Amino acid sequence: MTGSVEGANADSSAESVPRERRAVVAKRVDSGDADLTEISQLAAAAGYEVVGELSQTRTEDAAFMFGEGKVAELRDLVRRTDAGAVIIDNDVGPYQTFNIGGELPEGVEVIDRFTLILEIFGQRANTRKAQLQVELAELRYELPRAEAKASLAKRDERPGFMGLGEYDESVERDIKRQISEIRDELESIAEKEEARREQRRDSGFDLVALAGYTNAGKSTLMRRLAAEIDVDENADRHPDLDTTAESQDMLFTTLGTTTRRAEMKKRDVLLTDTVGFIADLPHWLVESFESTLDSVYRADLVLLVVDASEPVESMREKLVTSHDTLYERNEAPVVTVFNKVDRLAPGELADKRGALSGVAPDPVAVSAKTGAGVAELRDRVEAELPDWERERLVLPVSDEAMSLVSWIHDHGHVDEESYASDQVTVDFEAKPSIVARARSKAAALAPAEST
Ligand SMILES: Nc1nc2c(ncn2[C@@H]2O[C@H](COP(=O)(O)OP(=O)(O)OP(=O)(O)O)[C@@H](O)[C@H]2O)c(=O)[nH]1
Numbered sequence: 001m002t003g004s005v006e007g008a009n010a011d012s013s014a015e016s017v018p019r020e021r022r023a024v025v026a027k028r029v030d031s032g033d034a035d036l037t038e039i040s041q042l043a044a045a046a047g048y049e050v051v052g053e054l055s056q057t058r059t060e061d062a063a064f065m066f067g068e069g070k071v072a073e074l075r076d077l078v079r080r081t082d083a084g085a086v087i088i089d090n091d092v093g094p095y096q097t098f099n100i101g102g103e104l105p106e107g108v109e110v111i112d113r114f115t116l117i118l119e120i121f122g123q124r125a126n127t128r129k130a131q132l133q134v135e136l137a138e139l140r141y142e143l144p145r146a147e148a149k150a151s152l153a154k155r156d157e158r159p160g161f162m163g164l165g166e167y168d169e170s171v172e173r174d175i176k177r178q179i180s181e182i183r184d185e186l187e188s189i190a191e192k193e194e195a196r197r198e199q200r201r202d203s204g205f206d207l208v209a210l211a212g213y214t215n216a217g218k219s220t221l222m223r224r225l226a227a228e229i230d231v232d233e234n235a236d237r238h239p240d241l242d243t244t245a246e247s248q249d250m251l252f253t254t255l256g257t258t259t260r261r262a263e264m265k266k267r268d269v270l271l272t273d274t275v276g277f278i279a280d281l282p283h284w285l286v287e288s289f290e291s292t293l294d295s296v297y298r299a300d301l302v303l304l305v306v307d308a309s310e311p312v313e314s315m316r317e318k319l320v321t322s323h324d325t326l327y328e329r330n331e332a333p334v335v336t337v338f339n340k341v342d343r344l345a346p347g348e349l350a351d352k353r354g355a356l357s358g359v360a361p362d363p364v365a366v367s368a369k370t371g372a373g374v375a376e377l378r379d380r381v382e383a384e385l386p387d388w389e390r391e392r393l394v395l396p397v398s399d400e401a402m403s404l405v406s407w408i409h410d411h412g413h414v415d416e417e418s419y420a421s422d423q424v425t426v427d428f429e430a431k432p433s434i435v436a437r438a439r440s441k442a443a444a445l446a447p448a449e450s451t
Pocket residue numbers: 213214215216217218219220221246247248249250251252253254255275276277339340341342343366367368369370
């Protein structure tokens with residue numbers, strides 16, 4: 001299909017939405033049918049009303065991205081729908097943007113996929129870190145454009161080349177300087193976060209991260225798994241704790257990271273919810289958000305959440321995108337979670353498991369909404385976390401020993417605690433590092449023995 005479709009609500013809401021928020025979405029594909037679903041969802045997430053759609057199947061036109069006839073069609077559609085923006089789901093070059101803009105009515109903005117995503121992130125960025133990441137991505141988007149303009153202006157000695165305004169090398173230098181300043185600041189934030197993760201591990205917590213495509217249901221699942229009780233007062237508190245992870249049927253609801261304590265049988269788990277993945281992002285955009293993804297890359301276990309109510313092919317694409325994002329840097333084991341199973345017809349789950357066994361081996365099926373399968377997921381998390389060690393310590397009965405026993409209760413799982421005249425025996429399981437610390441604490445106590 002290469003024709004254009006006009007939005008159904010072109011007239012109905014003309015008064016309520018200002019022109020600059022009314023958008024036509026467009027996409028070109030080399031072959032097959034263009035799917036405008038995701039770009040429309042992104043447009044909605046950025047606050048646009050999609051008033052028209054247009055797509056074309058053909059090879060890329062160097063000057064206009066689309067064929068010239070299609071650009072004329074685009075102009076007509078923009079006029080008819082009184083749109084103030086054209087959002088193009090392709091990697092549109094600076095000159096193509098300029099050329100398309102030249103064909104459109106005065107003042108109509110041409111926005112590509114990355115600029116749109118940056119716009120969403122900019123609106124959602126409410127922490128220093130998120131703001132810095134957005135700024136970094138914007139600067140990295142601008143840099144090659146500034147370089148191109150500077151070198152063209154120099155070569156042609158035409159500073160106002162193609163009406164792009166005056167550019168000299170100082171603009172480029174300035175962007176590079178800002179990039180390096182922001183990088184430094186982000187790096188120091190990342191170091192503090194790493195130190196906090198280590199502190200949490202030392203306190204006996206296992207760190208589990210929720211990852212997955214945007215809108216898969218990560219935040220909903222996070223709330224489902226989270227304990228009613230807050231993270232204990234002794235654990236270091238930080239603003240990322242306890243804040244509610246929002247869910248909305250919208251792409252990129254979550255931008256910053258949220259950490260909450262999960263309700264498990266044995267292990268003390270801290271769950272972190274973070275930004276969703278999305279397809280077709282250029283590396284500089286992914287890199288700008290790298291430190292947000294550190295909580296995923298440096299976790300002890302990753303739960304990769306997939307919306308199982310989508311068609312198999314879409315699930316496959318999203319799994320592949322998620323794997324690409326994860327496997328470059330990820331160090332932790334990954335458990336795939338098929339979410340939203342409440343929306344599946346009987347038999348559908350088994351079919352999808354079979355069809356996707358290559359990309360999603362042995363997934364856990366849950367509904368974050370109804371809670372179905374969540375108990376199994378908890379068991380699976382405990383089974384997949386790195387093994388605990390068993391230890392048995394025999395301690396003298398003293399105040400110091402009693403405080404060690406309570407420390408062991410806090411940091412591990414005590415299977416048995418028994419008292420005999422002047423001795424207490426604790427049988428417990430904990431992370432290897434915790435067992436090692438318990439041993440050395442025990443050795444520091446008066447006449448103690450370990451078996
Ligand atoms: N039917 C159904 N809907 C669900 C389920 N889990 C989540 N949803 C819905 O899916 C939408 C997205 O859920 P979120 O939890 O915000 O998804 P997310 O992965 O955190 O999304 P972003 O933060 O935007 O990347 C919301 O409308 C949820 O109510 C589920 O198990 N079943």
